Amino acid sequence: MPTPNDLNLPDAKPENGRLIDPARSRGSVGMRENPVLILTDDLRRGREIASDLSLLTEWIAVRLVTDAADDFDAALVVSDIAFSRPSSIAGLRARLARAASPVRAHVCVIRRDTPHDRAQANALGASSIVNVKQRAEGLRAGLAPFLPRRAAPKTQPSVAASRAMTDLLEAARSGGFVPPALADKGAEVVRKALDDVAIRGWLEFVWRFDDATHQHCMLVAGLAAAFASTLGFSRSDTLRLTRGALLHDIGKARIPIEILNKPGSLTQAEWTVMRTHAPTGFELLAGQGYDDETLAIVRSHHELLDGSGYPDGLRGDAIADVVRLVTICDIFAALIEKRPYRRAISCEEAYGILSKMDGKLDRDLVRAFKPVALASGEPAFARAAGRG
Numbered sequence: 001m002p003t004p005n006d007l008n009l010p011d012a013k014p015e016n017g018r019l020i021d022p023a024r025s026r027g028s029v030g031m032r033e034n035p036v037l038i039l040t041d042d043l044r045r046g047r048e049i050a051s052d053l054s055l056l057t058e059w060i061a062v063r064l065v066t067d068a069a070d071d072f073d074a075a076l077v078v079s080d081i082a083f084s085r086p087s088s089i090a091g092l093r094a095r096l097a098r099a100a101s102p103v104r105a106h107v108c109v110i111r112r113d114t115p116h117d118r119a120q121a122n123a124l125g126a127s128s129i130v131n132v133k134q135r136a137e138g139l140r141a142g143l144a145p146f147l148p149r150r151a152a153p154k155t156q157p158s159v160a161a162s163r164a165m166t167d168l169l170e171a172a173r174s175g176g177f178v179p180p181a182l183a184d185k186g187a188e189v190v191r192k193a194l195d196d197v198a199i200r201g202w203l204e205f206v207w208r209f210d211d212a213t214h215q216h217c218m219l220v221a222g223l224a225a226a227f228a229s230t231l232g233f234s235r236s237d238t239l240r241l242t243r244g245a246l247l248h249d250i251g252k253a254r255i256p257i258e259i260l261n262k263p264g265s266l267t268q269a270e271w272t273v274m275r276t277h278a279p280t281g282f283e284l285l286a287g288q289g290y291d292d293e294t295l296a297i298v299r300s301h302h303e304l305l306d307g308s309g310y311p312d313g314l315r316g317d318a319i320a321d322v323v324r325l326v327t328i329c330d331i332f333a334a335l336i337e338k339r340p341y342r343r344a345i346s347c348e349e350a351y352g353i354l355s356k357m358d359g360k361l362d363r364d365l366v367r368a369f370k371p372v373a374l375a376s377g378e379p380a381f382a383r384a385a386g387r388g
Contacts, residue, residue: 036078038061040081041064041066041080041087047166049080065079077105079108106125109130110132130142160189161193165186165214168246169214169253170253172284178247184243190225194225199375213253224242230368230369244296244297247290248297248330250284256273299311303327304327305362306359309360324365332373
């Protein structure tokens with residue numbers, strides 16, 4: 001994903017994976033809807049719970065209980081920890097003690113339904129206890145009374161796409177096989193979701209996710225699918241482009257979490273590591289049955305026409321058209337995503353920056369992207385959290 005440094009914007013820092021922050025919700029998120037804070041000792045499980053809750057609310061944050069216990073202002077808490085780990089219990093207790101306002105509901109997910117674990121959940125102040133085997137149903141039952149009724153949008157394809165993205169990232173993190181069939185499924189459900197809700201609705205769904213890499217890949221995939229539709233691509237070509245966009249930052253799964261989530265500026269050495277995500281993603285997928293276009297997107301989405309990109313310094317005709325398309329979507333997504341170190345950039349402003357990148361981006365494709373950019377509308381986070 002292009003960073004503000006790549007675009008020569010001021011005050012550049014890395015993405016830190018904390019886009020919906022309960023600590024920033026006072027007077028903003030709280031005015032619209034009670035945010036839900038998921039406290040866990042396993043980020044993968046936390047993301048799965050966020051996906052379970054995505055039909056109930058768009059304001060969800062995931063935090064590790066082992067992180068520093070900062071204040072938070074979330075009245076609704078879901079906890080999911082292993083009671084066999086004293087450090088997890090202590091971390092959860094410390095987090096709950098630092099709540100800035102009373103916790104109205106604490107839904108505790110227990111991984112083993114034993115009298116001991118139920119007693120431990122009660123000791124931690126759980127208002128309801130959910131057996132992990134009935135997690136989705138139990139979470140809805142425990143939190144729904146505290147959340148406003150929402151219209152039932154056509155979000156099932158969106159949720160399916162999110163689950164596919166989670167599985168792809170987890171497979172990449174484990175260093176194992178990243179199934180092409182799973183990527184194909186993800187691309188198909190992204191395409192279906194765009195048919196249901198269009199690009200603005202897709203953005204509204206994507207902003208709900210707290211993990212920056214997950215959110216960004218979903219955002220770029222949706223933009224790519226919408227761009228393909230605008231260009232009149234066939235269904236098969238749309239799916240190929242969307243698949244590449246979904247996987248473009250898969251190499252980020254192998255970047256150390258302390259670099260991905262660093263709240264301050266990266267050192268030069270850390271930037272060097274961060275920029276390995278493109279060739280790392282390529283190496284991860286090579287030999288696993290992916291087509292050349294997908295591999296080119298994963299490796300070369302940071303290349304620019306004037307040769308100033310990375311990792312290979314490609315220029316001009318050496319950069320394939322599908323890569324140029326995804327690069328435009330990638331830069332646009334990076335610009336409209338919230339960063340703690342700069343104000344949110346509106347879709348109109350972001351497109352204005354793209355249009356001034358002559359010599360770096362394909363001018364004709366940038367012009368063709370304009371309807372997608374303007375249809376994206378104002379980012380949801382900007383309306384909720386304001387600018388600055």
